[in-house]
Amino acid sequence: MKDAVKTIGNLIDKQGVSFISSVDENGYPNTKAMLPPRKREGIKVFYFTTNTSSMRVKQYRSDPKACIYFCDRRFFRGAMLTGTMEVLEDSYHKEMIWQEGDTMYYPEGVTDPDYCVLRFTAKEGRFYRNFSSENFEVE
Template sequence: MNIALKLVEKSKNIVVSSIDDQGYPNAKMMFNARERDGIKYFYLTTNTSSLRVSQFKKNPKASLYFSDTRFFKGLMLLGDIEVLTDEKSKELIWRDGDEIYYPLGVTDPDYCVLKFTGKSGRYYSKFKSTEFIIE
């Protein structure tokens, strides 16, 4: 879906949802992925000590939501998130200036990568939704 990919590319921030211990969705605004492969794989930064990480370790089910509020378009992707703490993954998305969030640098134990693997999606535009499978 090229139109969905365009929305992903234009989005600066996204909403990431996890599932809490009671089975309820928890949504959080985050920066868009620094690295990705189409709409299947997304790599996000976050704190290892965050609530989101503890939730994804218990239940990897997740959604990413991208929106264009000007034209009232949206894209929801459903999939699973892995919490990655290996050096290669952390270096993949590290950027100059990240020290503001992770003072110890790329090896900061409170810095990790969330790898989202998409399974399906739903794109909304012009009062119409289209569902699709991500291959």
Template sequence: MELKRIEAFIDKQNVSFICSVDDNDFPNVKAMLRPRKRNGMKEFFFSTNTSSTRVKQYIQNPNASIYFYHKGLIKYTGVMLKGKMEVLTDQDSKNMIWKKGDTLFYKKGVTDPDYCILKFTAESGRFYCDLKTEEFYID
């Protein structure tokens, strides 16, 4: 399996799922829009509210996973990546993925204190397609 094939698959998905761990060690899953930026299969960047539950959970425990899938008429394809999630609040990171329409969610613009970036760094993953699962590691 080629990582380029998985990257192309991820780029076609409009929705992703992020998973955090709560104080009781239970996984918490949340649907998100696709990552705003991706550096290969290693780094994924999402925007979110600093006040969100996920941000609190990632600060306490950075263990995370992200998931992408597509369900066709007969074929289901999914990619799960495991790694660490960082909460970035520095202005350079916020500027990096800011889009004009984001003022809908962050009224004070790119400097809004309730706007932050989630940076996911992948370590390994699993790819599922055609009833086959393959594990892989990311350097």
């Protein structure tokens, strides 16, 4: 792949759903559909919102290993990124990705104690298209 950041970034930006995976207390992967990331820095860093009280937050705090996946069903392409997930509760990051309408999920607003930010940092990836896959490093 000539330009992984451009190719995979374009795929990600067109998806309405993303999938995040964590590791449970027994070492098994857990995957969940999420809204698309609120912000991304290339294909290295991604920001999601979630509830501080969620099972996923508990799992990431216990084991930060994570995976995110994006699938283009129309062209049967997909991108998997593996790395780590951090749970951020500071006001800077919470305000950075807060959007109008988020009070539907977090009624107390940007300072709601049940609102936090998940920051995923990719280390490597795998891209599937045209019936074949290729691994790539994320820089």
